[in-house]
Amino acid sequence: MRIGFDHDKYTAMQSEMIRQRIDQFGGKLYLEFGGKLFDDFHASRVLPGFKPDSKVSMLLTLKDQAELVIAINADDIEKSKVRGDLGITYDAEVLRLIDAFRGIGLYVGSVVMTCWREQHSAAAFKNRLESLGVKVFRHFPIEGYPYNVEEIVSENGFGKNEYVETSRPLVLVTAPGPGSGKMAVCLSQLYQENQRGVRSGYAKFETFPIWNLPLKHPVNLAYEAATVDLDDVNMIDPFHLEAYGETAVNYNRDVEIFPVLNALFESIYGDSPYKSPTDMGVNMVGNCIVDDDVCCNAARQEILRRYYAARCAVVQGHASQVEVDKLKVIQQKLGITSEIRPVIAAAQKRAEETDAPALAIELPDGTVVTGKTSSLLGPSAAVLLNALKVLAGIPKGIKLISPTVIEPLRSLKCDYLGNHNPRLHSDEVLVALSICAATNEVASLAMRQLPLLSGCEVHSTVILPAVDANIFKRLRLNVTCDPRYQSHKLYHK
Numbered sequence: 001m002r003i004g005f006d007h008d009k010y011t012a013m014q015s016e017m018i019r020q021r022i023d024q025f026g027g028k029l030y031l032e033f034g035g036k037l038f039d040d041f042h043a044s045r046v047l048p049g050f051k052p053d054s055k056v057s058m059l060l061t062l063k064d065q066a067e068l069v070i071a072i073n074a075d076d077i078e079k080s081k082v083r084g085d086l087g088i089t090y091d092a093e094v095l096r097l098i099d100a101f102r103g104i105g106l107y108v109g110s111v112v113m114t115c116w117r118e119q120h121s122a123a124a125f126k127n128r129l130e131s132l133g134v135k136v137f138r139h140f141p142i143e144g145y146p147y148n149v150e151e152i153v154s155e156n157g158f159g160k161n162e163y164v165e166t167s168r169p170l171v172l173v174t175a176p177g178p179g180s181g182k183m184a185v186c187l188s189q190l191y192q193e194n195q196r197g198v199r200s201g202y203a204k205f206e207t208f209p210i211w212n213l214p215l216k217h218p219v220n221l222a223y224e225a226a227t228v229d230l231d232d233v234n235m236i237d238p239f240h241l242e243a244y245g246e247t248a249v250n251y252n253r254d255v256e257i258f259p260v261l262n263a264l265f266e267s268i269y270g271d272s273p274y275k276s277p278t279d280m281g282v283n284m285v286g287n288c289i290v291d292d293d294v295c296c297n298a299a300r301q302e303i304l305r306r307y308y309a310a311r312c313a314v315v316q317g318h319a320s321q322v323e324v325d326k327l328k329v330i331q332q333k334l335g336i337t338s339e340i341r342p343v344i345a346a347a348q349k350r351a352e353e354t355d356a357p358a359l360a361i362e363l364p365d366g367t368v369v370t371g372k373t374s375s376l377l378g379p380s381a382a383v384l385l386n387a388l389k390v391l392a393g394i395p396k397g398i399k400l401i402s403p404t405v406i407e408p409l410r411s412l413k414c415d416y417l418g419n420h421n422p423r424l425h426s427d428e429v430l431v432a433l434s435i436c437a438a439t440n441e442v443a444s445l446a447m448r449q450l451p452l453l454s455g456c457e458v459h460s461t462v463i464l465p466a467v468d469a470n471i472f473k474r475l476r477l478n479v480t481c482d483p484r485y486q487s488h489k490l491y492h493k
Helices: 007-024 039-047 054-060 074-078 090-103 120-131 182-195 219-224 238-244 252-269 292-317 321-332 340-354 379-392 403-416 427-439 441-447 466-474
Strands: 029-033 067-071 107-112 137-140 169-175 200-205 233-235 250-251 358-362 367-373 457-460 478-481
Touching: 007 029, 007 054, 007 200, 007 441, 029 182, 039 219, 039 367, 067 074, 067 090, 067 182, 074 090, 074 120, 074 466, 090 120, 107 120, 107 182, 120 137, 169 182, 182 252, 219 233, 219 292, 219 321, 219 379, 233 252, 233 379, 238 252, 238 478, 250 367, 292 321, 292 478, 340 358, 340 457, 358 379, 367 379, 379 427, 379 441, 379 457, 379 466, 403 427, 427 441, 427 466
Parallel strands: 029 169, 029 200, 067 107, 067 169, 107 137, 457 478
Antiparallel strands: 233 250, 358 367, 358 457
16 A cells, blocks of 8 residues: 655654754653544554554653653543543543553653542542552642633642642653543643742644644545544634744634633743744644655545444434534535445445345455355455455455354354354454464465455445454454444344
């Protein structure tokens, strides 16, 4: 697949920009990290060549200077708020992040619980963290935040928060999800440090929107598509235009809050170090795009995938029609139609021919392979096997899985586990294939092709069962589905 983004250039440029910002503030910088540090698959899809953990690779070049502070809203702990992409609660995500950061050699200094009001579940989680040796600090609600600047920058505002003890020049403030209070933690620390005679700085790292790409660039519009549920809208930064006469792209929330932030900076420092919200950023992503056409095409694909995902989410009760309508508008701006995604027509044609659900996969060389529903296999399992055969150069008529393996699996499903569907799902067929691979070189050859599926495009004519959707996600396939279930039942697993 063609590359549009230079990962190595990004790692070098981004780390150098952060070092410069540390020096600008005399050696201490609080850097608010927006978006995902790990597993940023959106960025890797719209910027081919950007690795899902590119930001972590960049941070590892700064690991001797950096420590991480994780902010979590105590109300989110109390409500057992769940990350939609991982399906785990925010407090569990904090534990996962700590393990992940430590696992690659990054130092986690502490956890800050924001909006602290002695919530029962939050207090229990605080005790748990402390029993595990993690430092925990409490930050309290401030009446009138963020607009009552006089109250915020006082002993009754930031002054009543617990001072977060840090030991390194670069403090990265991250969180398990939005609304965790990262910015407030940074600003509180600036106030607290200033009270102690230490001048420290604040900067913000957001991958999207990319400030030095055009407002309607497909990559920036793909960010809007990814955040339709948050009401984020890209816009020209009016403060940057006025200060420098240069056009820069930011998003509505940062533009709206900047006058307040400016006032906070002036109250803390005596003057503001920034003339625009774009000034606060340290994002070098736009400078590392090496093939704009590749990234534009990838972004258009992402917008179309988001559109199909939203239509399915409406059927599943997870989204509103408003989100679908917003995505339609974004597509119209770029003239996007389903024709740019060949797997859609291929899957739908196969479904019409067989009068049953079907799937299609587009392989790295552009070959489109389909899979149909049969008495033996579900369409997800069938398309995986067909794709592996094509990748391995195995003739279509050769069976990869022995009947002596399939029959016991079917018997286990229906006779012992009470499943009424004898067809094998994708997880079951991969287990069967791995068993056969132990004694069958052809099956082994097919198994070795699995990594080549990463990044391939897939379309299903029905909403995938959870088990198949999970397998495709773990294989890093980019999946869309027609917004309908296979059956007319009201309950779907």
